[in-house]
Amino acid sequence: xxxxxxxxxxxxxxxxxxxxxxxxxxxxxxxxxxxxxxxxxxxxxxxxxxxxxxxxxxxxxxxxxxxxxxxxxxxxxxxxxxxxxxxxxxxxxxxxxxxxxxxxxxxxxxxxxxxxxxxxxxxxxxxxxxxxxxxxxxxxxxxxxxxxxxxxxxxxxxxxxxxxxxxxxxxxxxxxxxxxxxxxxxxxxxxxxxxxxxxxxxxxxxxxxxxxxxxxxxxxxxxxxxxxxxxxxxxxxxxxxxxxxxxxxxxxxxxxxxxxxxxxxxxxxxxxxxxxxxxxxxxxxxxxxxxxxxxxxxxxxxxxxxxxxxxxxxxxxxxxxxxxxxxxxxxxxxxxxxxxxxxxxxxxxxxxxxxxxxxxxxxxxxxxxxxxxxxxxxxxxxxxxxxxxxxxxxxxxxxxxxxxxxxxxxxxxxxxxxxxxxxxxxxxxxxxxxxxxxxxxxxxxxxxxxxxxxxxxxxxxxxxxxxxxxxxxxxxxxxxxxxxxxxxxx
Amino acid sequence: xxxxxxxxxxxxxxxxxxxxxxxxxxxxxxxxxxxxxxxxxxxxxxxxxxxxxxxxxxxxxxxxxxxxxxxxxxxxxxxxxxxxxxxxxxxxxxxxxxxxxxxxxxxxxxxxxxxxxxxxxxxxxxxxxxxxxxxxxxxxxxxxxxxxxxxxxxxxxxxxxxxxxxxxxxxxxxxxxxxxxxxxxxxxxxxxxxxxxxxxxxxxxxxxxxxxxxxxxxxxxxxxxxxxxxxxxxxxxxxxxxxxxxxxxxxxxxxxxxxxxxxxxxxxxxxxxxxxxxxxxxxxxxxxxxxxxxxxxxxxxxxxxxxxxxxxxxxxxxxxxxxxxxxxxxxxxxxxxxxxxxxxxxxxxxxxxxxxxxxxxxxxxxxxxxxxxxxxxxxxxxxxxxxxxxxxxxxxxxxxxxxxxxxxxxxxxxxxxxxxxxxxxxxxxxxxxxxxxxxxxxxxxxxxxxxxxxxxxxxxxxxxxxxxxxxxxxxxxxxxxxxxxxxxxx
Numbered sequence: 016x017x018x019x020x021x022x023x024x025x026x027x028x029x030x031x032x033x034x035x036x037x038x039x040x041x042x043x044x045x046x047x048x049x050x051x052x053x054x055x056x057x058x059x060x061x062x063x064x065x066x067x068x069x070x071x072x073x074x075x076x077x078x079x080x081x082x083x084x085x086x087x088x089x090x091x092x093x094x095x096x097x098x099x100x101x102x103x104x105x106x107x108x109x110x111x112x113x114x115x116x117x118x119x120x121x122x123x124x125x126x127x128x129x130x131x132x133x134x135x136x137x138x139x140x141x142x143x144x145x146x147x148x149x150x151x152x153x154x155x156x157x158x159x160x161x162x163x164x165x166x167x168x169x170x171x172x173x174x175x176x177x178x179x180x181x182x183x184x185x186x187x188x189x190x191x192x193x194x195x196x197x198x199x200x201x202x203x204x205x206x207x208x209x210x211x212x213x214x215x216x217x218x219x220x221x222x223x224x225x226x227x228x229x230x231x232x233x234x235x236x237x238x239x240x241x242x243x244x245x246x247x248x249x250x251x252x253x254x255x256x257x258x259x260x261x262x263x264x265x266x267x268x269x270x271x272x273x274x275x276x277x278x279x280x281x282x283x284x285x286x287x288x289x290x291x292x293x294x295x296x297x298x299x300x301x302x303x304x305x306x307x308x309x310x311x312x313x314x315x316x317x318x319x320x321x322x323x324x325x326x327x328x329x330x331x332x333x334x335x336x337x338x339x340x341x342x343x344x345x346x347x348x349x350x351x352x353x354x355x356x357x358x359x360x361x362x363x364x365x366x367x368x369x370x371x372x373x374x375x376x377x378x379x380x381x382x383x384x385x386x387x388x389x390x391x392x393x394x395x396x397x398x399x400x401x402x403x404x405x406x407x408x409x410x411x412x413x414x415x416x417x418x419x420x421x422x423x424x425x426x427x428x429x430x431x432x433x434x435x436x437x438x439x440x441x442x443x444x445x446x447x448x449x450x451x452x453x454x455x456x457x458x459x460x461x462x463x464x465x466x467x468x469x470x471x472x473x474x475x476x477x478x479x480x481x482x483x484x485x486x487x488x489x490x491x492x493x494x495x496x497x498x499x500x501x502x503x504x505x
Numbered sequence: 506x507x508x509x510x511x512x513x514x515x516x517x518x519x520x521x522x523x524x525x526x527x528x529x530x531x532x533x534x535x536x537x538x539x540x541x542x543x544x545x546x547x548x549x550x551x552x553x554x555x556x557x558x559x560x561x562x563x564x565x566x567x568x569x570x571x572x573x574x575x576x577x578x579x580x581x582x583x584x585x586x587x588x589x590x591x592x593x594x595x596x597x598x599x600x601x602x603x604x605x606x607x608x609x610x611x612x613x614x615x616x617x618x619x620x621x622x623x624x625x626x627x628x629x630x631x632x633x634x635x636x637x638x639x640x641x642x643x644x645x646x647x648x649x650x651x652x653x654x655x656x657x658x659x660x661x662x663x664x665x666x667x668x669x670x671x672x673x674x675x676x677x678x679x680x681x682x683x684x685x686x687x688x689x690x691x692x693x694x695x696x697x698x699x700x701x702x703x704x705x706x707x708x709x710x711x712x713x714x715x716x717x718x719x720x721x722x723x724x725x726x727x728x729x730x731x732x733x734x735x736x737x738x739x740x741x742x743x744x745x746x747x748x749x750x751x752x753x754x755x756x757x758x759x760x761x762x763x764x765x766x767x768x769x770x771x772x773x774x775x776x777x778x779x780x781x782x783x784x785x786x787x788x789x790x791x792x793x794x795x796x797x798x799x800x801x802x803x804x805x806x807x808x809x810x811x812x813x814x815x816x817x818x819x820x821x822x823x824x825x826x827x828x829x830x831x832x833x834x835x836x837x838x839x840x841x842x843x844x845x846x847x848x849x850x851x852x853x854x855x856x857x858x859x860x861x862x863x864x865x866x867x868x869x870x871x872x873x874x875x876x877x878x879x880x881x882x883x884x885x886x887x888x889x890x891x892x893x894x895x896x897x898x899x900x901x902x903x904x905x906x907x908x909x910x911x912x913x914x915x916x917x918x919x920x921x922x923x924x925x926x927x928x929x930x931x932x933x934x935x936x937x938x939x940x941x942x943x944x945x946x947x948x949x950x951x952x953x954x955x956x957x958x959x960x961x962x963x964x965x966x967x968x969x970x971x972x973x974x975x976x977x978x979x980x981x982x983x984x985x986x987x988x989x990x991x992x993x994x995x
Contacts, residue, residue, distance in 0.1 A: 092621060099666060125593050157582070218945075338931040387576070438828070
């Protein structure tokens with residue numbers, strides 16, 4: 016139907032990467048799909064835009080909109096989508112699932128302006144997200160952006176609310192996020208994202224809760240743990256390696272951002288970038304070796320049982336057993352995520368066939384608030400985009416029936432009966448029925464229309480019946496027909 | 506609670522205007538509140554922004570955001586709002602009402618990008634809406650805007666869908682709209698707007714349906730026809746007057762836009778503006794005289810019984826009787842609305858106490874599509890903002906109870922019981938219950954928390970009960986307490 020669940024295949028260069036075998040020995044966690052280290056090609060966390068591909072619903076051409084002869088371009092701006100009714104029904108269904116899971120988890124909904132101050136998103140770690148800001152100067156000379164992600168707005172509001180909020184705080188939001196890419200053709204510039212965030216819980220209980228939310232969502236929409244998994248690691252793993260090689264603290268975020276590009280850039284490029292930040296080639300080799308680990312026991316061998324990352328991860332996997340979603344998650348040290356501010360556990364949902372980009376991603380960000388000049392509060396959260404999940408549902412044949420549904424069609428057979436028809440439609444609506452009032456059409460058209468919009472009943476207002484205060488009712492599923500007193504219609 | 510229902514009183518200069526008596530004799534429609542011609546101070550149609558007033562939730566200061574010492578401004582951009590949970594609950598409730606009424610009326614939901622091409626909104630009639638565009642150039646050199654209203658996007662999609670849609674088409678949308686005002690302090694720059702539009706119905710049946718939707722909405726939220734009315738007129742009235750004075754056709758839209766400012770600008774200013782478009786002073790006097798009419802019979806006397814405006818309005822008032830909302834509407838020739846593209850019936854909702862700006866507004870726009878270079882389709886619609894209605898609900902004490910609601914709180918009394926607690930919370934959620942899992946708090950805090958979030962039950966996981974596979978349940982409304990087998994919790 017529409018671009019927002021179009022499933023772009025990996026580009027040829029990416030396909031090439033997918034075939035590469037890593038040169039490290041890999042021990043696999045049984046719940047993890049076998050896959051080379053370089054297979055992941057995650058976007059920046061919380062920026063899971065879909066390609067526009069060839070659909071007519073996204074305006075992805077490179078040429079500026081044609082607008083000769085006073086004819087307005089009928090496409091939405093480049094890289095954006097319209098939602099005609101059938102696409103909107105799917106979006107509403109998806110958002111309803113997001114909201115229902117958030118309700119089950121006892122999260123409260125919040126929202127923020129889609130336009131934010133640029134200052135909220137300026138970070139120096141070289142993230143893709145800050146390089147692709149949809150930013151501009153407003154007429155008052157302020158630097159503003161169409162937000163690329165929601166977490167900084169969330170943190171801003173937490174700081175603003177200050178002592179008036181009681182911790183822990185569990186908030187969710189569904190909002191549109193934007194990016195501006197100059198170079199790439201036909202990529203989407205906006206998507207919607209479901210975010211769930213917990214502030215004030217330092218323990219991995221918070222992560223365990225977030226993972227339950229994600230799994231509950233998958234289960235609700237018919238996705239199983241054989242379709243999808245969630246890779247989990249901790250940035251403390253990378254931190255421990257950097258400590259081993261005495262890499263200074265201030266390089267941590269930049270190293271994470273570079274390492275996250277494994278799968279997008281070649282091994283050589285990654286190594287060059289790491290070296291250029293000032294790392295020794297031993298440190299670089301150490302990093303890449305550790306990132307290939309796919310079993311927690313192997314990690315424990317390398318970092319030791321006292322290591323914080325190991326303890327966190329063990330705790331989280333034990334929670335997973337108790338919550339009942341252990342089948343869904345697996346340890347994978349290569350998960351780093353592309354946002355600068357993560358500090359602990361990080362995770363991302365992936366399709367086990369390895370065809371799609373990350374489905375969702377998140378992690379712990381205990382030190383974001385201090386970058387805004389406030390006192391830190393431990394926090395973690397995830398972003399879940401609207402694009403990849405719909406691609407997956409489509410592939411698995413799990414898209415729900417999205418047809419329109421109407422209760423009644425009221426149709427006066429004669430223009431003189433438009434008054435009674437108004438009255439009947441009006442009172443049925445007041446009784447809670449969805450009523451379409453149709454006029455100036457042939458009866459044949461009305462029957463076709465009734466079928467098209469899945470009407471339950473057709474109410475015909477004809478003069479011979481109306482003289483007796485009656486209308487003709489036709490139940491469309493059974494073809495049953497009868498007369499009813501107009502006032503007794505329910 | 507929050508700025509988005511803050512109730513700004515009319516400014517002193519507006520109050521002054523409110524006290525002015527018109528110098529024309531006025532005959533009143535009985536359902537209309539007595540009020541002078543100059544009382545209306547409508548905004549441009551579909552641009553019903555609220556003042557930001559003094560609330561902390563809107564960042565309305567004139568000074569640029571303070572940002573010394575690396576401390577980020579915690580306010581959203583000037584003139585925009587955050588929605589913390591309590592405000593979000595109200596917004597969700599309001600949007601749910603919009604959606605439910607739209608469902609009853611058998612409208613389909615659609616959506617569009619908040620960012621649009623500027624070309625869609627460039628019109629030459631001098632509308633406020635085009636003077637306050639939140640526009641800028643994107644990095645690709647395209648002129649774009651944060652849309653000030655939704656109708657042009659709607660028209661764009663109708664053209665794009667072309668023959669694939671079946672007429673009549675009934676669409677609704679709820680979306681954020683933006684404006685950029687340079688001069689005024691503390692005004693809102695964004696608001697949300699519910700739009701309902703019908704394409705393909707040339708008769709006033711379409712207007713009659715739209716008015717029912719508005720009235721159904723008011724009734725659902727507890728507003729009565731003694732609180733609120735809907736003033737109705739037709740632009741054909743003004744058209745007829747312009748014809749009488751042989752004013753050229755191309756001046757029509759500009760004259761409408763000027764005349765809509767009655768109530769904002771002084772009589773003299775309006776007259777000067779009309780004269781400067783090229784109208785004779787006789788035409789100006791004729792216009793102002795006709796606009797003071799408040800009875801349909803008077804209008805018929807002036808324009809004659811054959812006049813199209815009179816026929817349309819009579820038909821609409823007869824529909825109003827049949828639908829059952831005649832109490833809500835009244836004829837008022839001074840309603841013109843501020844958008845250039847209206848061609849026929851126009852209407853606006855107003856509070857009968859005359860304290861607020863227009864609550865909603867709309868009308869027929871049969872010739873919008875041809876301004877985009879396409880074939881015209883008869884169309885009409887309305888916009889209904891989120892600001893004024895909440896001010897009104899607040900004033901009338903009709904804001905619904907917006908407290909949080911949770912089913913269960915699960916609380917392990919001992920850290921060793923976090924496993925069982927996870928399991929219990931997880932399975933209750935799978936059964937559809939909204940569960941908050943609380944840890945590391947004192948029991949006293951948990952009880953207070955339960956009260957604050959309106960929890961129905963508290964489920965205590967204590968070691969002595971757990972040894973027997975039991976948990977303690979407390980029903981918070983009745984203070985009843987009992988033990989249940991953990992596996993039998995429903």
